[in-house]
Amino acid sequence: MTARHLLTFASSLVALILSSSLAAQAHDASVANHQPHYYDSADFGIDPKSVTFSDHIAPILQSSCQNCHRPGGGGPMVLMTYDEVRPWAPVIKYRTAIRDRMGAMPPYFLEKHIGITRMKDDYSLSDKELAMIQAWADNGAPRGNPENEPPLLEFDSGNEWAIGEPDLILRSNDFSRPAAGPDWWGDLGLVPTGLTEDRYVSAIQVREINDIPADGVTGTVGGRYIVHHMTYTSGSLNEDGSEVVDNVVSWPIHEVGRNADIFPEKAGRLLPANSALHLEATHMHSNGRETSAYVEFGIKFFPVGYKPQYSRRGPRTGNGIDIDVVPNEANQEFHNYVVLQEHTKIIAFEPHLHAPGVRMCMEAIWGHNQFTLNCVGYDHNWVKQYVYEDDAAPLLPKGTILHTIGFLDTTRANPNLADARNWAGGGRRSVSNMFIDLGYSVSLTEEQFQEEMATRRANMKDRNDYDVGCPMCWAPESMESSLAQGND
Numbered sequence: 001m002t003a004r005h006l007l008t009f010a011s012s013l014v015a016l017i018l019s020s021s022l023a024a025q026a027h028d029a030s031v032a033n034h035q036p037h038y039y040d041s042a043d044f045g046i047d048p049k050s051v052t053f054s055d056h057i058a059p060i061l062q063s064s065c066q067n068c069h070r071p072g073g074g075g076p077m078v079l080m081t082y083d084e085v086r087p088w089a090p091v092i093k094y095r096t097a098i099r100d101r102m103g104a105m106p107p108y109f110l111e112k113h114i115g116i117t118r119m120k121d122d123y124s125l126s127d128k129e130l131a132m133i134q135a136w137a138d139n140g141a142p143r144g145n146p147e148n149e150p151p152l153l154e155f156d157s158g159n160e161w162a163i164g165e166p167d168l169i170l171r172s173n174d175f176s177r178p179a180a181g182p183d184w185w186g187d188l189g190l191v192p193t194g195l196t197e198d199r200y201v202s203a204i205q206v207r208e209i210n211d212i213p214a215d216g217v218t219g220t221v222g223g224r225y226i227v228h229h230m231t232y233t234s235g236s237l238n239e240d241g242s243e244v245v246d247n248v249v250s251w252p253i254h255e256v257g258r259n260a261d262i263f264p265e266k267a268g269r270l271l272p273a274n275s276a277l278h279l280e281a282t283h284m285h286s287n288g289r290e291t292s293a294y295v296e297f298g299i300k301f302f303p304v305g306y307k308p309q310y311s312r313r314g315p316r317t318g319n320g321i322d323i324d325v326v327p328n329e330a331n332q333e334f335h336n337y338v339v340l341q342e343h344t345k346i347i348a349f350e351p352h353l354h355a356p357g358v359r360m361c362m363e364a365i366w367g368h369n370q371f372t373l374n375c376v377g378y379d380h381n382w383v384k385q386y387v388y389e390d391d392a393a394p395l396l397p398k399g400t401i402l403h404t405i406g407f408l409d410t411t412r413a414n415p416n417l418a419d420a421r422n423w424a425g426g427g428r429r430s431v432s433n434m435f436i437d438l439g440y441s442v443s444l445t446e447e448q449f450q451e452e453m454a455t456r457r458a459n460m461k462d463r464n465d466y467d468v469g470c471p472m473c474w475a476p477e478s479m480e481s482s483l484a485q486g487n488d
């Protein structure tokens with residue numbers, strides 16, 4: 001090799017290294033450049049001709065789709081029998097391949113190649129399942145041997161509680177919307193709990209009960225309900241029961257399509273004696289037919305005498321006010337930094353953007369280390385909460401900088417956007433913007449933090465095993481003890 005050759009070789013190597021590292025960091029979050037994930041079935045050892053509805057596809061639909069795509073479910077069509085599924089095969093192939101981007105089915109947008117991947121109730125599809133669906137659809141969606149089909153799942157009325165039979169069911173007043181009319185936003189008043197002693201809540205689920213026939217064709221979830229979302233608190237009542245005055249607790253927001261909330265065993269929430277829920281702010285909309293409804297709260301309690309170990313909430317992240325969204329531009333980024341004042345365990349990540357939102361990431365900056373905890377796609381048609389498995393949840397020392405990054409796209413390629421031409425600021429409506437994490441975290445004492453870390457360390461195989469959410473798990477003992485003494 002001559003010197004000149006060597007130089008060219010060296011500079012092309014530099015170019016190669018540069019471009020690959022750039023590609024790894026710069027993420028194109030624009031809707032126009034979203035690429036479906038199509039796989040070569042050979043990479044998974046799948047013979048494409050052998051994939052059938054009966055043997056392979058029906059079980060996938062049962063575990064990840066029929067919860068919604070069943071009679072009376074939230075999905076617009078039923079995907080249970082072969083005849084129901086067959087016409088949708090090409091669309092199913094496409095929608096599932098969108099994977100973690102706006103429009104993906106099932107609607108679960110966790111990016112699985114980065115950060116923490118062990119979440120509760122993750123019903124998303126694996127690469128192999130995607131490859132299987134694609135091979136099947138490309139091969140003409142054959143049925144196979146009907147005798148091999150799993151028995152059809154039986155769903156009851158659709159009114160069963162996801163949290164199991166509640167210990168207490170509370171009910172709001174009745175309300176209604178005309179077939180057509182402006183949206184309504186306001187206070188629906190108090191719902192007394194009737195409790196005579198303090199109880200801690202282990203799970204809560206909110207659902208709308210209305211007079212829309214369950215088997216009627218509504219086209220979409222927007223036609224099945226009139227409550228779009230509701231924020232509510234609880235607390236002890238004053239003497240004449242007219243106002244919540246003490247022990248005020250705010251509960252996770254209720255939104256159409258949002259899951260029930262199951263609180264960690266160490267962090268139950270108080271519902272005191274002589275208390276009430278206060279349905280502070282509800283957004284209702286007309287759905288094309290006059291509808292009467294009420295909201296039901298299913299509540300499960302921890303046993304009498306239970307006391308939570310973790311009672312202090314972690315900080316809120318994001319920014320709902322100083323927002324500057326320019327028109328017609330993809331890959332806009334918002335950044336927010338919070339310095340953790342206490343050791344913190346993050347229980348759930350719930351990105352909340354509005355119509356322009358396409359993605360949100362959360363990272364932890366500790367010393368000179370920067371950990372991507374998670375990135376998730378965002379689709380404003382869905383409000384998704386990602387709940388960490390208890391032994392995978394971020395466990396961050398005080399002093400960590402929690403950095404959230406929102407990605408927005410205000411071009412016409414974003415189908416959720418009403419108008420690509422206008423500047424928009426912050427605000428409550430979907431046409432204005434928010435950038436917050438509605439997730440939930442708890443503050444830990446030094447002792448609790450060390451205890452949690454000890455459990456995590458015991459799960460790690462060796463010094464080369466890495467726990468993304470726990471930057472201090474392998475910290476030298478001396479650092480730990482100096483932290484414990486509070487003289488770091």
Ligand code: HEC
Nearest residue numbers: 064065067068069074075076088091092095105106107221
């Ligand atoms: C949490 C409820 C839910 C789950 C789970 C779910 N879907 Fe859907 N699906 C919907 C809703 C609601 C829509 C209509 C809104 C939309 O298109 O995004 C929809 C739309 C679709 C569409 C597009 C229909 C059209 O008119 O073009 C397809 C295809 C689809 N789903 C397939 C699936 C498959 C396959 C799965 C499982 C792998 C699945 N869905 C899981 C609720 C769900």
